[in-house]
Amino acid sequence: MSGGLTYAEAQKAIEAGLAKADEIGQPMNIAVVDAGGHLLAFARQDGAIRASIDISQRKARTSILMNLPTGDLLPLVQPGQELYGLEQLSGGMVAFGGGLPVHRNGELVGAVGVSAGSVDQDTQVAQAAVDALT
């Protein structure tokens, strides 16, 4: 299917992410997008900050646009580094962790973005969501 992930898969990923968020005790925003970066499913748990509504979605979209985990961009966009300023391009991207692309048979089929905790917590929850799809 050309869009990549289905809604049922996206919702399954969200639920796995929410379970992980509950486990670590940090309410989260979780977004899942299709292969084109378009939103499929989203959840904001009670107590999760509202800034992360946008941030989680941008993390997922950045993972599609760059075909990389968002955390991989952090060293590259620092002052003096090769891609300084990158995060302001392509509509505004996120260059810290919490966004992960989803691949299947070597093909990019979607992405997950998580935000509201520390970058380490966000990444753990995103990984749990991705793991539910593979």
Next chain:
Amino acid sequence: MSGGLTYAEAQKAIEAGLAKADEIGQPMNIAVVDAGGHLLAFARQDGAIRASIDISQRKARTSILMNLPTGDLLPLVQPGQELYGLEQLSGGMVAFGGGLPVHRNGELVGAVGVSAGSVDQDTQVAQAAVDALT
């Protein structure tokens, strides 16, 4: 409660809306926002158009901003009418049906926005989502 709806309620509303969408055979985008107009939960069914990712969320947000069903705005924004151009204000609102505010004890606690079908279909699905909360 200042935030209004909880995530659990939002997801319950989404599921009621999805069931209605299945019943009428029209895949939908459904968004639920809190009392401040901030996204709580979102679902896009397979086959639902992508333009409605934005439109469903704006319908929900417009319902909060105006404290009205979005369909109530349609006659008011026509050429020659009192609020002509309104839909371009406040960050961009939607002036056709499919967005419904959720009230509880006379208080605005959230809103639902639905998009991808005809306005009548969108409104039916939004109503089913709201009904699940009351």
Next chain:
Amino acid sequence: MSGGLTYAEAQKAIEAGLAKADEIGQPMNIAVVDAGGHLLAFARQDGAIRASIDISQRKARTSILMNLPTGDLLPLVQPGQELYGLEQLSGGMVAFGGGLPVHRNGELVGAVGVSAGSVDQDTQVAQAAVDALT
């Protein structure tokens, strides 16, 4: 392939569109996007107006977002009609002709947008581009 059309296909569509534009004697802007609405190839012929750089790309993107020819939207967005104001949503869409979705085996795989001539000329050129893909 999850992105839909390939670059080789997009360029083939552009060339077919340019040939049609030459035939009718109207220089054109032609854009081809993938299944997610992301630009694959673009051409602006000498003498084609620059406003259509944006318009042709938006027509292609609108065809993806709505999964419809852009001309189908024109009656729906008129004052008093059901979707009045639609073209201002989802980042700005185009509601007049010249954008055509490309389907293959019932699946949306890309879209073509053409702009710079009359709507009839734009649509003819877009159709020639689409025909080259099927």
Next chain:
Amino acid sequence: MSGGLTYAEAQKAIEAGLAKADEIGQPMNIAVVDAGGHLLAFARQDGAIRASIDISQRKARTSILMNLPTGDLLPLVQPGQELYGLEQLSGGMVAFGGGLPVHRNGELVGAVGVSAGSVDQDTQVAQAAVDALT
């Protein structure tokens, strides 16, 4: 000539760039703009990241706006340096390499922007595209 490059020249530059990209084994986004910074031709090869659709076009446009290779800006926009923040101005510019202006008889006639690989790869491909024009 006020518009600078023709479409035929832009497409010739793109093809030279694509050949170089094939040679180095890195799929690329390549954009060519006229003397006013307006897009003339664009190509995204299969497998090239989608973030670079925007970035390649901005690199070409930045080369026109600054009349410089984009890489020349990198030291100037660092924290503490003279033009810190420059890349956020004029609609958003790119301050790392991959954009090159095209001059003819001392006159700025267009620019090329390339993105998707390392900055060194992007610059090599942009140079190949420019070389095809001179």
